[in-house]
Amino acid sequence: MSEPTSQNKPNIPEVFLNPYNPADFEQKLYQMWEESGFFNPDVCIEKGIAKPDAETFSIVLPPPNVTGTLHMGHAAMLAIEDILVRYNRMSGKRTLWIPGTDSAALATQTKVEGIIYKEEKKRRDEIGREELLKRINDFAEASKDTILNQTRKMGSSLDWSRYAYTLDETRYRAVMTAFIKMYEDDLIYRGDRIVNWDPNMQTTVSDDEIEYEEKTDPFYYFKYGPFTIGTVRPETKFGDKYVVMHPDDIRYKDYTHGQQIEVEWINGPITATIIKDEAADPEMGTGVMTITPWHSAVDYEIAERHGLDKEQVIDERGLLLPIAGEFAGQHIKKARALIIEKMQAKGLIEKIDDKYVHNVATNSRGGGIIEPQIKRQWFIAVNKKFILKHSEIPGIPSGSEVTLKELMIATVENGGTDIFPERFKRVYFNWINNLRDWCISRQIWFGHRIPVWYRNQEIYCGISTPEGEGWTQDSDTLDTWFSSGLWTFSTLGWPEQTEDLKTYHPTAVLETGYDIIFFWVARMILMSTYNLGQVPFKNVYMHGLVRDEKGKKMSKSLGNVIDPLTMIEKYGADATRLSLIIGAAPGNDMPLSENKVKGYKNFGNKIWNISRFILTHTIDSDIDKTAVYSIRDEEIITQLSNTVADVSNEIEKFNLYLAGEKAYHYVWHELADIILEESKSILTGEDKEQRHARQQVLLKCLTTSLKMLHPFMPYVTEAIWQELPPKFKNSELLMVAKWPTA
């Protein structure tokens, strides 16, 4: 008998003759997945991939800004979440990953206003609320596909049929329902309080949205009657009629609280009142200060403690008010020098320090320098008691009298929500303990408008305009984090009691960067525990920031930005994903270099070649024929299932970096370097039985490895899977193949 010639021997698919080129496959594969419908758990149940009563696994995608573009931070987030989702889907769970976008109210409005001003030289007021909103909405609508398509490129197996947008109809109902409920529970109130005012954007900004910039300015020492006071901001000083010192400061023991003295000041003599308060630090300068309660949070608190007058000095646009006398109407920036000139002339300046370094508050969402102002705003009371009627939160029985702050603490303290890595729990508690009432109103137009109407002294809160004439709606909109806080359940259809809500809430895990633990994580816990009596998610997994190879923050000015889309184009999505996973311990910043991505592209090709080699030698194999395994064959099989068990275990513990590394190491340095090498002689040897057995072992190694690698490298593994002869696989799509178990 002669050996079959290459003519009549079955051939391996031709695609394997060339190296794996991701660009040739990725788009087609994604389309195939999407069209299969398996991103949707309902379809998985329908087609028998998941049992109707299977455990659920749900994640909400932290919604990227609707006008944004994909950066490495997104890419890392998508890689991590998609690995969890694909693993759980293959494991037979009812797996749901919900996509969405965020209106990013302030940032988006700023952007569009900027464009309009540049092109038409028109400001917000000249355009009008309705027209501006239309333009912003059009802009958001037009740009949303950019980020969504870039999200697809990473291979994200999101259920697009459940796409949510923070401003769409369902989310609008959720926001209104939550607001009204909180209003009726007296947890939302309106008050005059000092807030962070952005004179550029003409809106308040929350404490968390502020960034401090270091600046060097002159520091002035002024004569204030018998005292010397210091300031960097002379332009706020016109109304300073209180002089504050520490009660124990012996230098000023002869002055008593409430004592009045006459002092010569910027625009003439004024009556000053002595205030003794511990907020004055005796170590600081002369230990004496004057206060400006309307424009400083600390001063405001002192004034509140002693019931002092508060006067506005600077208006909302940054112009001085009549209290400034001859300087009234001038912008603070220009007035400063003139005021100093006048003070100099009056001999009220003792000394000037030229190089005083201090922090200036700026609006991190694209606005300008923050000017504290007292304004009438809406707040959420975090320390006010109320009755939580229904509760599934550990340690909080239904009907408990609680505060929102207590709910936020209990959720994490009692393990209703677990945070990884552990150390962020402390960060979370620290923040909650310092939490003040949350200012939720914004003076911008893009966003959910506050559902409150006014008529004379009447006030009405409801979803639509009240009956009768003469009502006007509050012109403010809600902080974008108010609607984001509802995200885990508003995306599932709340306030309707939908099947989705019953099935998928609480969600399994929230995966996000540690930089938004306060903005978002804490607020979701607040909103979910309050509105549903449920924790929003059982686990929080914090990833670090993606940095360059030297650990520096990526920034345009440093020129060290690595663009995920460029990486996908050059090396493929699989390589990009792996480079963001391996070597990235949870919560630690991850260094990334183009070389690293390149290295993982090689790995993709390695898998490709392993497949080609195994297929070449097994394509003619009869898998139905019984195989007699040698001891070594058994050993290989055992090692394979141990590896899978190991990888599964690390994924369950959220140690994706270990899971990825172990899978990588097995495939390259065990399967390829050792098993394939030793198999060569067997495959070309004379012993037909031994050869047949080894063929079956290698096929098993191949299909199992492809499954094991799929969550990490979905494209190349699926591309290979599609080329396998049907007799070698038990599922048409690798994406829904059953996760191997020992």
Next chain:
RNA sequence: GUCCGGUUAGCUCAGCUGGUAGAGCGCUACAUUGACAUUGUAGAGGCCACAGGUUCAAGUCCUGUAUCGGACACCA
């Protein structure tokens, strides 16, 4: 100021509940037209920041020091 991390091979970092050190990249030598243009084998290189302590045993636990970084607060 308060809190939290880090300090391990030339570089970037792993090392979970304590049992005399690991990966990737880089480097050196050799092999290789090969399943692999993207390969393999072998190798060099670390008193695990420092000083004490607990222990039969300490990168690993405790205390302190140095140093780098981060978050938050304050800044008249």
